[in-house]
Amino acid sequence: MNAYDFDLLVIGGGSGGVRAARMAAQRGVRVALAEALGQDGLGGTCVNLGCIPKKLYSYAAHFAEAFEESHGYGWEGPAPTLNWETLKSNRAREIARLNGVYANLLRHSGVTLLYGYAQLQDPHTVRLATLNGDGSPGHTQHSAERILIATGGTPHVPHFQGREHVITSNEVFDLKPFPKRLLVVGGGYIACEFASIFNGLGAQVTQLYRGDQILRGFDDEVRHFAAAEMQKTGIDLRLNTGVVRIHRENDGLHTLLENGNQITVDDVLYATGRVPNVAGLGLEQVGVAQDAQGAVLVNDTYQTNVPSVYALGDVTARVQLTPVALGEAMKLVDHLFGPPPGKAPRSMGYDNIPTAVFTHPNIGTVGDTEAQARAKYGRVTVFRSEFKALKHTLSGSTERTLMKLVVDSATDRVVGLHMVGAEAGEIVQGFAVAMKAGATKAVFDSTLGIHPTAAEEFVTMREPVPTPPAQ
Numbered sequence: 001m002n003a004y005d006f007d008l009l010v011i012g013g014g015s016g017g018v019r020a021a022r023m024a025a026q027r028g029v030r031v032a033l034a035e036a037l038g039q040d041g042l043g044g045t046c047v048n049l050g051c052i053p054k055k056l057y058s059y060a061a062h063f064a065e066a067f068e069e070s071h072g073y074g075w076e077g078p079a080p081t082l083n084w085e086t087l088k089s090n091r092a093r094e095i096a097r098l099n100g101v102y103a104n105l106l107r108h109s110g111v112t113l114l115y116g117y118a119q120l121q122d123p124h125t126v127r128l129a130t131l132n133g134d135g136s137p138g139h140t141q142h143s144a145e146r147i148l149i150a151t152g153g154t155p156h157v158p159h160f161q162g163r164e165h166v167i168t169s170n171e172v173f174d175l176k177p178f179p180k181r182l183l184v185v186g187g188g189y190i191a192c193e194f195a196s197i198f199n200g201l202g203a204q205v206t207q208l209y210r211g212d213q214i215l216r217g218f219d220d221e222v223r224h225f226a227a228a229e230m231q232k233t234g235i236d237l238r239l240n241t242g243v244v245r246i247h248r249e250n251d252g253l254h255t256l257l258e259n260g261n262q263i264t265v266d267d268v269l270y271a272t273g274r275v276p277n278v279a280g281l282g283l284e285q286v287g288v289a290q291d292a293q294g295a296v297l298v299n300d301t302y303q304t305n306v307p308s309v310y311a312l313g314d315v316t317a318r319v320q321l322t323p324v325a326l327g328e329a330m331k332l333v334d335h336l337f338g339p340p341p342g343k344a345p346r347s348m349g350y351d352n353i354p355t356a357v358f359t360h361p362n363i364g365t366v367g368d369t370e371a372q373a374r375a376k377y378g379r380v381t382v383f384r385s386e387f388k389a390l391k392h393t394l395s396g397s398t399e400r401t402l403m404k405l406v407v408d409s410a411t412d413r414v415v416g417l418h419m420v421g422a423e424a425g426e427i428v429q430g431f432a433v434a435m436k437a438g439a440t441k442a443v444f445d446s447t448l449g450i451h452p453t454a455a456e457e458f459v460t461m462r463e464p465v466p467t468p469p470a471q
């Protein structure tokens with residue numbers, strides 16, 4: 001006789017929750033997964049409001065450049081125009097298909113799907129707010145030996161006059177009508193990506209950022225280079241300023257900036273950060289420790305201070321990326337229920353996490369920035385190449401590519417690899433494997449290039465950038 005309804009109850013059907021539930025069920029344990037948004041929420045932020053729809057819109061935006069650039073290659077005729085309604089409905093259809101794929105994967109793995117908003121009642125009990133058959137509110141209650149919180153994050157908009165007029169990344173995919181003039185507030189990767197996407201789709205985009213330069217945390221040279229390239233594509237980037245207030249007039253949203261300027265736009269997209277999704281989860285009631293921003297605090301094996309409660313992914317506000325949530329889920333399942341037969345338990349390393357920013361052009365990066373490497377290793381050697389990609393010798397585009405390698409001088413190990421240029425994410429993924437394996441610059445040098453590609457530049461850079469006098 002089992003003391004609990006389930007061995008594991010996962011709250012949240014996003015990247016981390018779905019992976020943990022499926023893997024645990026495959027080990028033969030009794031698993032339930034609760035998702036507040038029903039089947040439409042399966043896949044979480046990544047599938048519904050993040051990586052996937054964003055990348056689809058990014059592909060859409062890149063067509064504008066391709067049409068323009070094709071003239072240099074002899075293609076003639078007027079540029080096609082965008083049907084925003086078609087893009088939105090095709091995206092929605094694909095996302096609904098993915099929601100169904102996730103539901104099937106979970107059911108076929110033996111996971112019990114529970115649709116409703118979950119709240120912890122005690123360390124082993126979850127109450128689920130549901131709807132009765134007649135649409136009236138109801139609830140169910142479920143017990144589990146272990147509970148996993150994987151509720152992700154949600155956009156944060158600061159308080160200011162006119163806040164009610166702004167949208168976030170949750171609403172941006174379904175804007176009606178298409179915003180001819182869009183103000184993007186924020187300098188992180190989500191803000192930059194949407195600035196590039198809507199600029200590519202034909203909006204007049206202004207991007208505001210309070211700091212000196214966008215993309216804090218990325219290599220400084222990459223930040224400056226990417227900002228300059230984004231401006232070349234037509235984004236009006238305004239640094240060191242923010243929004244004072246917004247009010248609606250007949251001709252749009254009048255936005256007063258901290259520098260005294262005023263701009264009028266159709267929509268204002270706030271992408272100024274995300275906070276852990278913990279509202280109404282009952283964490284305080286059960287005594288689950290959180291940091292000042294609400295992030296659930298966990299140890300190395302994702303256990304909270306309440307021994308039966310675990311948490312992973314964005315709700316722990318560590319590295320907020322889908323592959324990280326997936327990696328954490330696999331590590332946790334191996335830890336709790338054992339690895340698959342014949343396999344060693346999986347680990348999850350937080351070093352050398354490769355990442356891409358889908359701006360125009362893309363950014364791809366893995367390992368240390370130059371500044372981080374100097375702080376960590378003291379003496380570093382930097383290799384840098386900036387060029388016009390072969391494609392643009394005929395396309396007429398002025399886009400340039402930047403590639404950079406940061407090498408620990410003492411060991412010759414490549415500790416940072418950065419690129420701004422077409423398909424940077426695709427290119428950097430492969431190099432991330434080499435860096436995980438500890439590749440040295442000598443190994444890069446002895447690797448033959450694939451010619452003619454942009455990527456070959458990473459294995460043909462021979463002359464280091466002169467060392468700054470301070471070193």
Ligand SMILES: Cc1cc2nc3c(=O)[nH]c(=O)nc-3n(C[C@H](O)[C@H](O)[C@H](O)COP(=O)(O)OP(=O)(O)OC[C@H]3O[C@@H](n4cnc5c(N)ncnc54)[C@H](O)[C@@H]3O)c2cc1C
Pocket residue numbers: 011012013014015016017034035036037041042043044045046047049050051054116117118119150151152153169190277280281312313314315319320321322323325
């Ligand atoms: C615009 C945008 C673009 C992004 N692009 C990328 C990218 O290109 N690459 C990348 O790696 N990452 C990207 N991310 C980040 C990525 O989406 C997240 O890191 C990832 O989804 C985190 O997974 P998770 O499982 O922690 O949470 P989520 O995927 O957010 O899932 C949480 C789920 O929990 C549900 N939930 C919340 N509260 C409850 C409750 N009380 N009861 C039941 N269910 C609940 C939610 O409905 C949701 O379905 C992007 C994010 C955004 C916002």
